[in-house]
Amino acid sequence: MSISSYLFRSLMLERPARSKSLAELTEDLVVTGREITTTITGAPDTPENRQALSHVIGIERWGQRRLRVALGEPLLVEEYDGYRPGQEESLAQLQAAFQATRQETLSIARQLQEQQVPVDLTIPHNSLNELTVRGWLRYLTIHASWESKRVKK
Numbered sequence: 001m002s003i004s005s006y007l008f009r010s011l012m013l014e015r016p017a018r019s020k021s022l023a024e025l026t027e028d029l030v031v032t033g034r035e036i037t038t039t040i041t042g043a044p045d046t047p048e049n050r051q052a053l054s055h056v057i058g059i060e061r062w063g064q065r066r067l068r069v070a071l072g073e074p075l076l077v078e079e080y081d082g083y084r085p086g087q088e089e090s091l092a093q094l095q096a097a098f099q100a101t102r103q104e105t106l107s108i109a110r111q112l113q114e115q116q117v118p119v120d121l122t123i124p125h126n127s128l129n130e131l132t133v134r135g136w137l138r139y140l141t142i143h144a145s146w147e148s149k150r151v152k153k
Helices: 003-018 022-040 047-071 091-114 133-148
Strands: 122-125 129-132
Touching: 003 129, 003 133, 022 047, 022 091, 022 133, 047 091, 047 122, 047 133, 091 133, 122 133, 129 133
Parallel strands: none
Antiparallel strands: 122 129
């Protein structure tokens, strides 16, 4: 892992997440989900906007699969490409897919709380090495927030 990946993981993901409960991290997902929905609503259906939003959805679905490891599912070491919606989907379809995907992320976060999964349990990320459950929830929150800004009105 490069020094920049290490710093990103430590300073942007794990350190800020360490002071938050799963409930607080779940609320962060709710808030950013609303913000992203506002950002993408009314955006023109352009190839660039579809590409940006499909990337957000693919990473979030891939991250969901990793978080399910904490709920007892086997680890699959794979890239996110198989989770990304197809290029033929319209922006309206992708907007609906984002909302459904975020709802599923929230469902997983709530299951983690209900099952009292240890927040420091680690699950590998392909380029950031091990992330804690908290780190994964923070990763999904900030990744979607940052990348959705590529959707232009």
